[in-house]
Amino acid sequence: MAIALRFAATPPRLAAPIPPTSAPRAHGGVARVGAQGGTRCGRRLAMAAADSARCRAKREGDGDGVLAGVAVHGGTGAEGEDQLSVVMKFGGSSVSSAARMKEVAGLIQAFPEERPVVVLSAMGKTTNLLLLAGEKAVGCGVTRVSEIEEWNKLRDLHIKTVDELGLPRSVIHAKLDELEQLLKGVAMMKELTLRSTDYLVSFGECMSTRVFAAYLNQIGVKARQCDAFDIGFITTDDFGNAEILEATYPAVAKRLHGDWIRDPAIPVVTGFLGKGWKSGAVTTLGRGGSDLTATTIGKALGLREIQVWKDVDGVLTCDPNIYPNARTVPYLTFDEAAELAYFGAQVLHPQSMRPAREGDIPVRVKNSYNPKAPGTLIAKGRDMDKVVLTSIVLKSNVTMLDIVSTRMLGQFGFLAKVFSIFEDLGISVDCVATSEVSISVSLDPSKIWSRELIQQELDHVVEELEKIAFVHLLQQRAIVSLIGNVRKSSLILEKAFHVLRRIGVNVQMISQGASKVNMSLIVHDSEAKQCVEALHQAFFEGDDDGDDCLMAEFDEENLRLEL
Ligand SMILES: Nc1ncnc2c1ncn2[C@@H]1O[C@H](COP(=O)(O)OP(=O)(O)O)[C@@H](O)[C@H]1O
Numbered sequence: 206m207a208i209a210l211r212f213a214a215t216p217p218r219l220a221a222p223i224p225p226t227s228a229p230r231a232h233g234g235v236a237r238v239g240a241q242g243g244t245r246c247g248r249r250l251a252m253a254a255a256d257s258a259r260c261r262a263k264r265e266g267d268g269d270g271v272l273a274g275v276a277v278h279g280g281t282g283a284e285g286e287d288q289l290s291v292v293m294k295f296g297g298s299s300v301s302s303a304a305r306m307k308e309v310a311g312l313i314q315a316f317p318e319e320r321p322v323v324v325l326s327a328m329g330k331t332t333n334l335l336l337l338a339g340e341k342a343v344g345c346g347v348t349r350v351s352e353i354e355e356w357n358k359l360r361d362l363h364i365k366t367v368d369e370l371g372l373p374r375s376v377i378h379a380k381l382d383e384l385e386q387l388l389k390g391v392a393m394m395k396e397l398t399l400r401s402t403d404y405l406v407s408f409g410e411c412m413s414t415r416v417f418a419a420y421l422n423q424i425g426v427k428a429r430q431c432d433a434f435d436i437g438f439i440t441t442d443d444f445g446n447a448e449i450l451e452a453t454y455p456a457v458a459k460r461l462h463g464d465w466i467r468d469p470a471i472p473v474v475t476g477f478l479g480k481g482w483k484s485g486a487v488t489t490l491g492r493g494g495s496d497l498t499a500t501t502i503g504k505a506l507g508l509r510e511i512q513v514w515k516d517v518d519g520v521l522t523c524d525p526n527i528y529p530n531a532r533t534v535p536y537l538t539f540d541e542a543a544e545l546a547y548f549g550a551q552v553l554h555p556q557s558m559r560p561a562r563e564g565d566i567p568v569r570v571k572n573s574y575n576p577k578a579p580g581t582l583i584a585k586g587r588d589m590d591k592v593v594l595t596s597i598v599l600k601s602n603v604t605m606l607d608i609v610s611t612r613m614l615g616q617f618g619f620l621a622k623v624f625s626i627f628e629d630l631g632i633s634v635d636c637v638a639t640s641e642v643s644i645s646v647s648l649d650p651s652k653i654w655s656r657e658l659i660q661q662e663l664d665h666v667v668e669e670l671e672k673i674a675f676v677h678l679l680q681q682r683a684i685v686s687l688i689g690n691v692r693k694s695s696l697i698l699e700k701a702f703h704v705l706r707r708i709g710v711n712v713q714m715i716s717q718g719a720s721k722v723n724m725s726l727i728v729h730d731s732e733a734k735q736c737v738e739a740l741h742q743a744f745f746e747g748d749d750d751g752d753d754c755l756m757a758e759f760d761e762e763n764l765r766l767e768l
């Protein structure tokens with residue numbers, strides 16, 4: 206049987222690669238925009254340095270900030286019709302069905318004064334379905350691809366959505382055909398590389414945006430579908446976890462603004478995707494990466510606000526799946542939000558705060574199921590005077606290593622040796638605690654695609670470390686991170702340990718940075734949920750202080766009484 210293999214397991218190059226304007230950094234998230242001090246206007250002009258549009262901006266001579274004709278928000282509040290004003294990002298949960306897409310379109314129509322850039326994730330759990338379909342395709346044989354349950358599910362979901370929205374199926378057919386060919390290609394090659402995995406999962410966002418843009422047009426809201434990899438999102442070639450490069454900012458600004466000026470239509474941009482600068486192939490920004498797409502666009506265009514619409518009333522005091530009494534946190538700083546995300550609060554992508562902080566663009570986390578709820582506003586600063594604890598984050602299934610060396614006493618270079626082993630094996634470390642003769646670390650279980658550290662990797666790391674130290678491997682641990690006011694750390698720890706002692710839980714490791722807003726406690730996995738509940742009750746429910754219970758304000762007197 207002949208198979209039209211239009212897309213082999215190795216996807217095609219998209220276009221000639223565009224080199225980054227600076228070398229990619231080895232670690233971390235979004236590459237920093239270079240020397241940019243000064244005003245917003247100055248920063249944006251710097252971003253557009255290589256851009257011919259910059260000259261136009263100068264010619265027009267808007268002292269309050271004009272980039273290539275974009276009147277940026279220099280605090281005057283004077284927004285022209287000729288500029289995009291906000292980003293509205295809708296996650297998979299917000300666009301999981303035709304009904305949800307209608308709701309989201311309604312939200313966009315409800316703010317006619319806004320000229321949003323819309324960023325969409327894949328519908329519902331499409332990304333997971335694509336990953337599973339790809340894995341199954343590797344082993345199922347070409348003729349059985351059509352039987353893969355996940356492929357059928359996601360195809361049916363998209364066809365049903367298009368039908369229910371009253372759109373022609375042609376909106377989605379080409380992409381579905383390509384996807385089927387790709388799965389057949391994977392089945393034929395019996396191989397799914399990281400590169401082809403990224404190409405495979407990109408279909409989720411490519412389809413949701415096509416459907417949604419078509420729907421907006423149908424209801425009279427002029428919209429334009431945009432693939433992020435075609436509008437200037439340039440990344441490293443780290444498939445599965447690519448970093449956005451600096452060249453992205455001027456490229457995206459130029460493209461989105463240019464399109465808007467030429468023919469105003471709401472851009473509907475694929476979240477989560479980019480283009481590798483060397484390979485020219487589609488890359489992804491790590492799970493939940495659409496938040497990062499949104500903040501990158503916000504910074505690139507210098508927009509007034511970045512809205513991230515979820516299925517919860519904002520950032521909550523803890524994961525509502527762990528403890529349903531979680532409450533909304535009304536205000537957060539970029540640092541607090543980043544810390545929350547780093548330590549595993551699923552609600553925001555760990556790197557997403559960086560562009561917002563650099564561009565000083567406020568991020569509003571809102572609930573698309575409950576738009577009246579005020580949500581969470583994340584900005585540069587907030588009044589921390591009354592803030593004690595902001596949120597509790599739990600990361601489960603963590604592995605801990607106790608590394609003991611008698612040779613560490615008075616020695617130098619031991620820590621360097623330990624960490625070079627982790628570096629060589631590509632394992633990242635979450636928390637660290639050291640003493641004269643020992644070091645305890647917790648290992649990040651979520652490497653690429655949330656794959657957990659497999660036993661073989663752990664055995665390898667232990668084997669290497671045993672060459673220089675005694676090693677104890679402790680599995681099934683959990684990190685309970687207390688995100689709060691570092692200036693009240695003693696108060697937080699005092700109360701936390703009081704609570705933990707009361708429920709009979711022993712903390713196995715503690716880690717707190719010098720000026721960081723989080724304190725991490727490692728406990729046994731089996732006790733972790735109970736810890737979160739008890740801590741939440743003590744910090745957020747115990748004292749009804751009339752201040753949204755969020756500041757967990759409790760005075761010394763109260764504490765003494767409790768003790
Ligand atoms: N501290 C927290 N605050 C809010 N939501 C949280 C928190 N921790 C975990 N979550 C989970 O994150 C989910 C929202 O994030 P996500 O699934 O990425 O949304 P979306 O798909 O809309 O982008 C919520 O449904 C909630 O279950």
Ligand SMILES: N[C@@H](CC(=O)OP(=O)(O)O)C(=O)O
Binds near residue numbers: 491
């Ligand atoms: N669809 C991608 C990207 C994303 O950001 O999704 P969401 O916004 O639904 O978390 C994922 O599932 O990882």
